Amino acid sequence: MVAFTLSHKTATGHPHTHLDQQLHTVFPGFSWGNIRPGHSGGSAGRLQWTTVPDALPLTRAAATLTRSLALLRSYPDEQNNPERFYRSLAEDTAGMISRLCADTGTGPLAGKTILDVGGGPGYFRQAFAAYGAGYLAVEPDQREITAAGLPGAADVRATGQDLPFADATFDVSVSSNVVEHTDRPWQMLDEMLRVTRPGGLVVVSYTVWLGPFGGHETGLLPHYIGGDYARRRYQKINGHPPKNVFGHSLFAVSAARGIAEAKKRAAAGHRLVGLFPRYHPGWAWWVTAVPLLREFAVSNLVIVMAAHDR
Structure with missing residues (x-):
């Protein structure tokens, strides 16, 4: 297996840049001058190629370039027309979950109970209902619950790090774009598996x-x-702070960290089903396997796991 070794010393002769500083955020000790071929192993200073499971044929087939471009075009709607943006994202997510269930032999979504951690204003409820699934949302932020004025936006007000449910309650647990908004995302993953x-x-x-x-x-x-800097610039231009404030409600989470945390839970007995870029066409899923490149190219990482027997 090919890997890249990162020295924990700063390379001389290469001045720090803003991008260097951001790489340090996700790879402490990063230095451009000390990337060299290495061998796979347990060193914390190494970036290793990652095997991307190939056993998701329906999910991959549905990940077309047309879909990717449609999702990309909808990005400005998150601020300008959030209802259209989130309804489209919800439909895409429910379809993806349905195909993942089919790919893994866990049966159709119809009749399954779905837990949505960070369900927000409730756009996902209707999308999952269209597949005949039962749906329950958890959301800690009252402002998010009432943002769209939808009835029954969230069933339970709680945090993902302390889910108020018994073990083995749900058939499927989902969290869409929440990890980067909490300072304890992997505790949330543990709770979802539980x-x-x-x-x-x-x-x-x-x-x-x-x-x-x-x-x-x-x-x-x-x-x-x-x-x-991004926060200050946004506030200067718009006259108010962004909704997602870095260090408070927005955190720097790398693809490498998510992959490592997924593998850690797989080593503890859960099954790692797949890792892929959410918005990419299927033929571009390979970028998830390539260290460093994936940090810039993946954009949104999907981690699929199956809970183990207790």
């Missing part, structure tokens, strides 16, 4: 910090200079 029935799917997707959308509404480029 409340999911043995063999049931846990699907977590999140925005990768060094991808173009890592800064969320602050723009495609400013966050590469720094999260605080």
Whole structure:
């Protein structure tokens, strides 16, 4: 297996840039001058190629270039027309979960109970109902619950890190774009695995910090200079702070960290089903396997796991 070794010393003769600083955010000790071929192993200073499971044929086949372009075109609607944006995203997500269930032999969504951690204003409820699934949302932020004025936006007000449910309660647990908004995302993943029935799917997707959308509404480029800079720039231009404030409600999460956390839980007995870029066509899923490149190219990482028997 090929890997890349990162020295924990700064290379001389290469001045720090804003991008260097952002790479340090996700890879402490990063230095451009000390990337060299290495061997796979357990060193914390190494970036290793990652095997991307290939056993998701229906999910991959549905990940077309047409779909990717449609999702990309909808990005400005998140601020300008959130209802249209989130309804479209909800329909895409429910379809993806349905195909993942089919790919993994866990049966159709119809009749399954779905837990949505960070369900927000409730756009996903209707999308899952169209598949005949039962749906329950958890959301800690009252402002998010009432943002769209939808009835029954969230069934339970709670945090993902402390889900108020018994073990093995749900058939499928889902979290869409929540990881980057909490300072304890992997505790949330543990809780989702706990409340999911043995063999049931846990699907977590999140925005990768060094991808173009890592800064969320602050723009495609400013966050590469720094999260605080992006916040200040946004506030100066718009006269108010962004909804997602770096260090408070927006955090720098790397693709490498998500992959490592998924593998850690797989080593503990859960099954790692798949890792892929959420918005890419299927033929571009390979970017998830390539260290460093994935931080810039993946944009949004999907982690699919199956809960183990207790």
